[in-house]
Amino acid sequence: MSVKHKTIRMMFTLMGLPTCEEVEQFAYDFLEGALDVKTTKAVQRHLQACKNCQRFIVAYRRTSALGKTFPRPSLDSEFKQNLFEFLTQRMGKTT
Amino acid sequence: MESLPKSRDFQPAAASNISDKDLIRGLREKADWAYQELISRWSDKLYQLSLRFLKRPEEAQEIVQEVLLKVVEKIDTFEGGSSLYTWLYRVTVNESLMRLRPDKGRKTVSWEDVLPKYENGIHLENFSDWVKLPDEKFEEKEFKQFVQESIEILPDDLKAAYLLKDVEQLPEDEVCKVLELTKPAMKNRVHRARLFLRKKIEERYVR
Numbered sequence: 001m002s003v004k005h006k007t008i009r010m011m012f013t014l015m016g017l018p019t020c021e022e023v024e025q026f027a028y029d030f031l032e033g034a035l036d037v038k039t040t041k042a043v044q045r046h047l048q049a050c051k052n053c054q055r056f057i058v059a060y061r062r063t064s065a066l067g068k069t070f071p072r073p074s075l076d077s078e079f080k081q082n083l084f085e086f087l088t089q090r091m092g093k094t095t
Numbered sequence: 096m097e098s099l100p101k102s103r104d105f106q107p108a109a110a111s112n113i114s115d116k117d118l119i120r121g122l123r124e125k126a127d128w129a130y131q132e133l134i135s136r137w138s139d140k141l142y143q144l145s146l147r148f149l150k151r152p153e154e155a156q157e158i159v160q161e162v163l164l165k166v167v168e169k170i171d172t173f174e175g176g177s178s179l180y181t182w183l184y185r186v187t188v189n190e191s192l193m194r195l196r197p198d199k200g201r202k203t204v205s206w207e208d209v210l211p212k213y214e215n216g217i218h219l220e221n222f223s224d225w226v227k228l229p230d231e232k233f234e235e236k237e238f239k240q241f242v243q244e245s246i247e248i249l250p251d252d253l254k255a256a257y258l259l260k261d262v263e264q265l266p267e268d269e270v271c272k273v274l275e276l277t278k279p280a281m282k283n284r285v286h287r288a289r290l291f292l293r294k295k296i297e298e299r300y301v302r
Binding site: 006008009020022029032053056058063067070090 | 135156225
């Protein structure tokens with residue numbers, strides 16, 4: 001293990017904060033607001049101290065939000081008309 | 096799709112207050128209004144979901160037809176243990192994935208390249224600053240196309256979880272019911288899909 005990583009790890013341990021890996025594992029629940037208060041505060045304090053995790057969370061949040069921008073095409077009315085006739089006819093035949 | 100004579104007109108239902116219970120009763124009675132309600136309420140949503148798996152509109156339309164036919168044919172066996180909503184989404188996901196399976200030429204994900212790397216819990220890589228990526232980029236056709244192609248590479252189980260949670264915006268409990276997963280398993284799949292997409296976007300647009 002490099003001295004740099006050893007020092008950072010020690011700093012987080014002394015501060016009672018999660019590691020970067022733990023922050024990643026908390027990311028889903030952190031975004032959902034599903035972590036308990038103590039863990040949320042610990043993650044927030046880690047983020048204040050770790051620029052790399054700040055960037056990770058920003059990217060993770062934007063990736064999650066990406067889905068909202070997807071197009072939502074509709075079926076045209078002719079298809080729906082045909083579908084209605086298809087269902088009524090098929091179900092009519094079976095009874 | 097089968098070609099059919101036009102006998103009755105489809106009347107798109109306005110936003111209605113018909114409950115699932117009443118709709119199911121109407122479907123069991125083979126009532127026209129119930130078929131209309133089923134199509135009005137669900138066909139666009141099922142089409143959008145299927146289209147995200149399959150890309151081809153014609154195939155997605157076929158899935159909608161197959162799913163709604165399956166549902167009306169089996170409505171007598173529907174016991175109400177789950178909601179109609181869950182049932183429709185589950186059948187749509189399963190039918191869409193069935194269509195995907197024969198496509199052996201699909202690329203696959205190399206997770207070693209995707210998952211963040213750590214040394215004793217500390218990041219081994221420096222992430223790029225997504226603040227540099229403007230919101231407008233997300234609206235560009237080329238960007239959306241890239242994201243769509245990236246989603247296609249995802250393993251089916253992760254793809255389904257991501258599409259239902261982040262794209263269709265279903266509540267967590269509903270995603271779990273549709274995919275028949277525990278909540279930790281569902282979260283894990285969505286999380287890994289996000290990690291994958293984050294990595295793909297960062298490599299292409301943010302560095």
